[in-house]
Amino acid sequence: MKNNKLSISWDKLEPSEQANERMLEKILKKNRSFNEKKAADLSKQTQSRKNRFRWGLAAASLALILFFGSAAFAIVSEAEEYNNAVAFFEENGLSTEGLSRTEVKNVYRDITEKKFTYSKTAEIISQSVTGLEIQQKEPTPEELSEVWNKNFFTNRVSANGIDCRSETKYVYDENRGFEVFEKAVFEYFRDGELLWTAEFTDFYIEDYLITNDGIAVWGNNAILSSLDTVTAWVAFIDGEGNVLWQRCLEHGFKNEYVASVLNNGDGTWAVISRGDLKYLCLSCRDENGNELSFHKTEVGNLGIWNVARLGEGYIVQLGNMTSRDVALLYKMDRKGQITDGFSFEADDCDYYIADLAEFGGKVYLSAYSVPMQTDEGGRHEIANVLDYITEDKWDISSEELTPILRDNYTAVLLICDADSGIPKTFYSVKGSLGGKISVNGAGELEWNVESITSAFFSPATSSFTIGGSCSVFCYTFNAEGELIGEEDTGYSVPYRR
Amino acid sequence: MMSDPLLRTDKEIADIYMRHVKTVYRVCFAYMKNRADTEDAVQDTFFRLIRSGPAFESEEHEKAWLIKTASNVCKNVLRHWWRRRESIEEHYDTPDSEEIGTDDVLSAVTSLPEKYKTVVYLYYYEGYSSVEIADILKKPQSTVRNYLHEVRAVLKERLGENFDEEQ
Structure with missing residues (x-):
């Protein structure tokens, strides 16, 4: 939505009259030069045919124009593919340094078409997954595919070989002249093999939850204007990929999104949503998705960051980066009423909570701490690191940056007593970030810790400034809260800030 | 045309x-x-x-x-x-x-990290929705929404304005 203050400031920004004349003159000169060259090329081609076959002249000119047409189209298509390739590299933490334009596109095609036969692909992937060695000098496409699927397929570490992915499909709208939402496709993989897909035409998929009974997915309708109403949707898919039900949340909001869906364990589902950017909502639904109850609480400008079951109710983490409220926790009963609230903070560090899980009647919070940020703008987590680099270390190497970045982070496992509600540190790991936390089939708590293994400074990349990768370790705790296992999962996840 | x-x-x-x-x-x-x-x-x-x-x-x-x-x-x-x-x-x-004289607002925007700039311009000045911006820039909608979420926090801190609300 437009912002008047920005608009007023930006309106003042325009080229002077002299600058306009100067720029337009150069641009038109370029245009004349381009057109003259094209005309000269066309003339040469047609001249060579003129004296040979008069009836063939028109065909030759047409062929030349068609050639220019296809060449120009090829130029446009090439530019678009290159831009898509660069965006793909950035989104997956891959570096384009040292690659030609053609090589970037070839690696992009090789990975997205799942061929893994291009010579540069192995080099790019191994550069981005430090610590994960590709054993042979020339890995087979199958080996490279496995490395890719294991480490870049999703930011989630696979559980029992299960991976899920969602993709949004677009279709060209003749009337509007651009592509519009067509459908969302949910894909279910086991050990890298696609087992089934499910499609949704009413909403794009925001997130999902895998349960023993099936998979809950949720998302929002696609809109074309900021004036449109944003509606939230929830759906349930069984283990075979059949969509059992899908429901639109009709709570009267202009803008509603689902933050989380939880299995209550009694055949009902808790759908936690945010309405109009100020209401925390709980909608309880039966096994067919029908709403059994709904409650909303006005909490103000706080996002819903994490939710977990806590006893008969829930614990909800709300947050607001602006006000630096990054560790606010609220207890909510089954009806959606807020019963208590507390926060976790310290004098010398900032905490970021990554995930919550209930275990043994208590709530465990997977988090990480960074030194208390004094920086007044932007990169809160890495402000200190960026200050060091911008002092006079613009060409900092990965070898120097990696330990500095590791020093910035400490993964922390907090335990939150259900009665007192006060979180306290239970376990910590230096050089790491807290990741997903869950209870496994054996009734043990598994805490994923992302240990920073490599980092690089990339000031010109649009989607991150410091990139790198983390090796995922899994710490296992028994019902008594004792650490019983520590394992390198073999997975890596990208680090990007 | x-x-x-x-x-x-x-x-x-x-x-x-x-x-x-x-x-x-x-x-x-x-x-x-x-x-x-x-x-x-x-x-x-x-x-x-x-x-x-x-x-x-x-x-x-x-x-x-x-x-x-x-x-x-x-x-x-x-x-x-x-x-x-x-x-x-x-x-x-x-x-x-x-340098062109810029006020606090423009200074705050131009000092944003590169990835936010075009999104800020398209959203707050041109009035495009996040869906439209994702289409123009060929980025995932979730990426655009994340950018907007992050930039609101930054601009709020620098300018003391709430960019969630219509103005």
């Missing part, structure tokens, strides 16, 4: 220029932050239009193409910024090399 979508007359180029030069200029300035580099980037954007601009279905399509191209032009320039740092002295001898 065009007599030949690939070879445009001077009038056609001039018409497109006059329709969109302010938009292109503002997008480029968000990246380049000075008049001289901004003008270079604007020219390069229109050079690309001459060399490889497609046939446009509408003025909206034309504008979206120019915005996306301008962003890419600026990012390409900044990718080679090591070289530009070494030759920065050139700018001191060129006319109009002084």
Whole structure:
């Protein structure tokens, strides 16, 4: 939505009259030069045919124009593919340094078409997954595919070989002249093999939850204007990929999104949503998705960051980066009423909570701490690191940056007593970030810790400034809260800030 | 709309220029932050239009193409910024090399990390939705929404404004 203050400031920004004349003159000169060259090329081609076959002249000119047409189209298509390739590299933490334009596109095609036969692909992937060695000098496409699927397929570490992915499909709208939402496709993989897909035409998929009974997915309708109403949707898919039900949340909001869906364990589902950017909502639904109850609480400008079951109710983490409220926790009963609230903070560090899980009647919070940020703008987590680099270390190497970045982070496992509600540190790991936390089939708590293994400074990349990768370790705790296992999962996840 | 979508007359180029030069200029300035580099980037954007601009279905399509191209032009320039740092002295001898006076708001925006700039311009100035922005910039909608979420926090801190609310 437009912002008047920005608009007023930006309106003042325009080229002077002299600058306009100067720029337009150069641009038109370029245009004349381009057109003259094209005309000269066309003339040469047609001249060579003129004296040979008069009836063939028109065909030759047409062929030349068609050639220019296809060449120009090829130029446009090439530019678009290159831009898509660069965006793909950035989104997956891959570096384009040292690659030609053609090589970037070839690696992009090789990975997205799942061929893994291009010579540069192995080099790019191994550069981005430090610590994960590709054993042979020339890995087979199958080996490279496995490395890719294991480490870049999703930011989630696979559980029992299960991976899920969602993709949004677009279709060209003749009337509007651009592509519009067509459908969302949910894909279910086991050990890298696609087992089934499910499609949704009413909403794009925001997130999902895998349960023993099936998979809950949720998302929002696609809109074309900021004036449109944003509606939230929830759906349930069984283990075979059949969509059992899908429901639109009709709570009267202009803008509603689902933050989380939880299995209550009694055949009902808790759908936690945010309405109009100020209401925390709980909608309880039966096994067919029908709403059994709904409650909303006005909490103000706080996002819903994490939710977990806590006893008969829930614990909800709300947050607001602006006000630096990054560790606010609220207890909510089954009806959606807020019963208590507390926060976790310290004098010398900032905490970021990554995930919550209930275990043994208590709530465990997977988090990480960074030194208390004094920086007044932007990169809160890495402000200190960026200050060091911008002092006079613009060409900092990965070898120097990696330990500095590791020093910035400490993964922390907090335990939150259900009665007192006060979180306290239970376990910590230096050089790491807290990741997903869950209870496994054996009734043990598994805490994923992302240990920073490599980092690089990339000031010109649009989607991150410091990139790198983390090796995922899994710490296992028994019902008594004792650490019983520590394992390198073999997975890596990208680090990007 | 065009007599030949690939070879445009001077009038056609001039018409497109006059329709969109302010938009292109503002997008480029968000990246380049000075008049001289901004003008270079604007020219390069229109050079690309001459060399490889497609046939446009509408003025909206034309504008979206120019915005996306301008962003890419600026990012390409900044990718080679090591070289530009070494030759920065050139700018001191060129006319109009002084900085354009900017207020706090514009300073806050131009000092944002690169990835946010075009999104901020399109959302808060042009009034596009996040869906439309994702389409223009060929980015996932979730990425655009994340950018907007992050930039609101930054702008709020720098300017003391709540950018969640309509103003």
